[in-house]
Amino acid sequence: MSSILRLVFEGVVAQVVSVTIGVFAGIGLAYMRGALEELPGMIILVPAFLEMRGNISGTFASRLGTALHMGVVKPYVDFKDQILKANVLGTFTLGIVESIFIAFLTYILCLLFNFKSMGLTNLVLLMVIAGLLSNIVMIFLTLYSTMYVYRRGLDPDTFMGPYITSVGDVVSIICLFIASYIVMVVSYGYI
Amino acid sequence: MATYRASRIIREGFTAITISIVISTFAGTILNLRLQSLLTIPVILILIPPFNDMAGDFGCIVGARLATALHLGIIRPRIEKNTYLARNIAAVIIIAMVSSIYLSMLVYAIGGIIGLELISPLSIVIAVFLSSILLALIIIAVGVIVSFISYIYNWDPDNTTIPILTAIGDFTGVITLIYISSLLHII
Numbered sequence: 001m002s003s004i005l006r007l008v009f010e011g012v013v014a015q016v017v018s019v020t021i022g023v024f025a026g027i028g029l030a031y032m033r034g035a036l037e038e039l040p041g042m043i044i045l046v047p048a049f050l051e052m053r054g055n056i057s058g059t060f061a062s063r064l065g066t067a068l069h070m071g072v073v074k075p076y077v078d079f080k081d082q083i084l085k086a087n088v089l090g091t092f093t094l095g096i097v098e099s100i101f102i103a104f105l106t107y108i109l110c111l112l113f114n115f116k117s118m119g120l121t122n123l124v125l126l127m128v129i130a131g132l133l134s135n136i137v138m139i140f141l142t143l144y145s146t147m148y149v150y151r152r153g154l155d156p157d158t159f160m161g162p163y164i165t166s167v168g169d170v171v172s173i174i175c176l177f178i179a180s181y182i183v184m185v186v187s188y189g190y191i
Numbered sequence: 192m193a194t195y196r197a198s199r200i201i202r203e204g205f206t207a208i209t210i211s212i213v214i215s216t217f218a219g220t221i222l223n224l225r226l227q228s229l230l231t232i233p234v235i236l237i238l239i240p241p242f243n244d245m246a247g248d249f250g251c252i253v254g255a256r257l258a259t260a261l262h263l264g265i266i267r268p269r270i271e272k273n274t275y276l277a278r279n280i281a282a283v284i285i286i287a288m289v290s291s292i293y294l295s296m297l298v299y300a301i302g303g304i305i306g307l308e309l310i311s312p313l314s315i316v317i318a319v320f321l322s323s324i325l326l327a328l329i330i331i332a333v334g335v336i337v338s339f340i341s342y343i344y345n346w347d348p349d350n351t352t353i354p355i356l357t358a359i360g361d362f363t364g365v366i367t368l369i370y371i372s373s374l375l376h377i378i
């Protein structure tokens with residue numbers, strides 16, 4: 001019985017933290033209403049981009065959790081470690097490839113459903129900038145915080161998923177925000 | 192035994208994440224159809240990331256625990272009476288109830304503070320509570336199926352379960368949230 005109480009307690013604590021952070025992503029989204037109107041089609045890629053970010057960081061943290069539990073990785077960041085190197089390289093490549101994929105998919109959906117869109121070039125530009133920025137921030141954040149959580153004697157499997165997906169949302173929204181301004185300046189010549 | 196090579200991470204991750212992205216863009220399509228109401232009633236817009244977070248968190252908790260339990264041999268990949276599994280399911284549903292009430296109160300409070308157009312707090316609570324319990328049930332069911340299948344086919348469930356669960360969470364989450372909000376005449 002104690003294990004279920006522990007899971008509920010850890011889960012609720014993690015949820016409260018993640019939902020609170022998520023509300024900030026939501027406020028960011030609410031403040032992005034201008035960009036959402038100026039760059040038609042952008043709302044279509046928002047869930048996909050947040051989803052991709054959460055997945056890539058979530059699976060990264062989940063693999064680190066399993067590796068730590070099995071003892072094949074030491075709970076310290078060492079970039080010479082082959083397992084960590086493979087994980088970072090795989091995570092980075094996935095982030096860029098999937099960002100470009102989202103741009104193409106959004107373009108196709110806009111054509112299919114006859115939605116107004118900002119055009120393929122703008123979509124790819126938006127996703128590449130947002131993907132690069134969020135990749136850099138999220139890889140370091142995931143790596144260092146998973147190791148830290150494990151060193152503190154907590155289970156990364158319970159803590160990292162909720163934490164990393166919600167922090168990832170805020171980071172992604174900020175990166176999308178920055179990227180959307182760059183696209184508006186480059187393509188429309190104004191903010 | 193999990194092995195870690197960049198190529199394997201990219202290959203297995205790519206398939207699962209691409210599927211999840213495709214599902215998520217349909218959530219985006221639904222949002223695009225309701226864009227005008229979302230821009231006028233931003234409370235629902237604020238609810239979307241934390242609500243999807245909650246859905247994703249259920250997916251991560253369920254997925255990561257199933258993956259570790261399968262790797263460690265605590266559960267076997269078949270449907271049978273299992274105390275470990277039953278306890279985890281009960282726990283996730285309780286977590287869903289508690290956190291949905293917290294989320295609705297938080298959004299209402301913050302919406303008030305930053306001066307956004309507000310709607311009845313009771314309708315936010317009902318919409319979020321109903322959608323999140325339904326979500327938790329769907330995610331548990333899909334999580335068990337996906338992790339068992341990937342384990343049987345020798346794919347690391349750590350790489351496959353979470354992307355699929357969070358995407359289904361996003362899609363179902365957006366649909367239930369928008370649908371119930373429409374039913375309650377919020378948007």
